[in-house]
Amino acid sequence: MLEDTIVAPATPPGEGAIAIIRLSGPGSLAAAEKVFQPSADRPLRELPARTPHLGYILDPERGSPIDQCLLSFFPAPRSYTGEDMVELYCHGNPLVVERVLEIFLYLGARLADPGEFTKRAFLNGKLDLAQAEAVADIVRARTVEGLTAAVEHLQGKLSSTIKGFYHALLGVLAALEASIDFPEEVGEPQEIHLERLMEVKGEVEELLSTWEEGRILTQGIKLVLVGRPNVGKSSLLNALLQQERVLVSPIPGTTRDSVSEDVMLGGIPCRLIDTAGLRAPEDVLESMGVARTRKILEEADLILLVIDLSKGLLPEDMEILKEVRDKPLLVVANKLDLVKGKEFQEEALRDLPWVAVSALTGEGLERLREKIRQMAYGGRFPLRRGSPVLLRVRHKEALTRASFHLEEAIRSWREGQPPDIIAVDVGAAARAVGEVIGATLEEDLLDRIFADFCLGK
């Protein structure tokens, strides 16, 4: 696979100031030489590497110019992929990009698969697997915190933690193997290795506990607005989106279907879902809306139960409260403008977090955003700093497996099981941990990971 030369645009399609086209593989420089005419009166190979050179890219058959551009070449191994690489900076016209790609394909390169540049970087040892994934996470990050965490992974912060686990487990494994192979000389495995296992298990679990935060940073949370008709759910959605997204009216039952929009609230990516008011439905359409609301409620990360301050808590509110009580819940007491100066005291809501707002005037919305942020992180605010944060399901799953096998190994050890039994689980834990950085690989793992990269990365 690494014998061939790949090419792909590295910038998004469409018009722009510049478009970048990348080549990687043994034929990169030869292909570039055939079509690039440097303005400096010397052949490309005699010009300094890793430096942009001005010139023209020419049609290899007719010799007519296609575009003026800059070209840099990066001889192996000092390149992103570790192979010979060429980067072309053309004018950002899709026609140019198409022509240049066609030419390189004609000269024997093939179009890269999504993520193939980074995959090559991994295969050539430029990045470990967690770092390679961090590249995609940087491109995709939707929050500043998520971006910081991903850049830290690229720097190797997660990898070095994982390597620590991996080598510690290999150490224990070696000790176990020694007492399997040379029972007379080595004797029983020592207590210190059991302590090592427990230590690693504790650290693996600590890292696993960052997943909740990582999941929020990367995937965001689902927020669902519920309440009886007319309390102002749709008005709140509009206010939080700062646009008139949904219809609002004094007629109860205005919203029949659920409406969802993505918005950043307090620095967290949120999917905000407005629902049909929950009440005994009066027609078929309304009953469908209510049924849908119940389904959406099941998937919510946080429920915003909206009540109308000017009406106080009605029996219908209590009915809904009963339905959502066991979920993460924030009471939003709306229409504050109508009750200015009055004290808000509802015995039934005593133990629940709440915020008073006015969707109409915007009062209290900042507090609402802040409260959402706090509750999204389960009260663990501010965000942890210092330790790496897990950002990928794959990492979480591998570490969960590792934790399971460590638990088993520790249990067997304490039960006095023979070292070969313990070694099976320690080995499995080491493999699971190693998967995170690609030290150990499951068959088709690589294809799965790089398949969801973007082209040219």
Ligand SMILES: Nc1nc2c(ncn2[C@@H]2O[C@H](COP(=O)(O)OP(=O)(O)OP(=O)(O)O)[C@@H](O)[C@H]2O)c(=O)[nH]1
């Ligand atoms: N004074 C005041 N009126 C509000 C406020 N929020 C909403 N309203 C009014 O309350 C009425 C109902 O608002 P909606 O946003 O449609 O309420 P809803 O909860 O979505 O209602 P359904 O879709 O019927 O379930 C409208 O007349 C709004 O203008 C507020 O903060 N203050």
Ligand SMILES: [Mg+2]
């Ligand atoms: Mg509505």
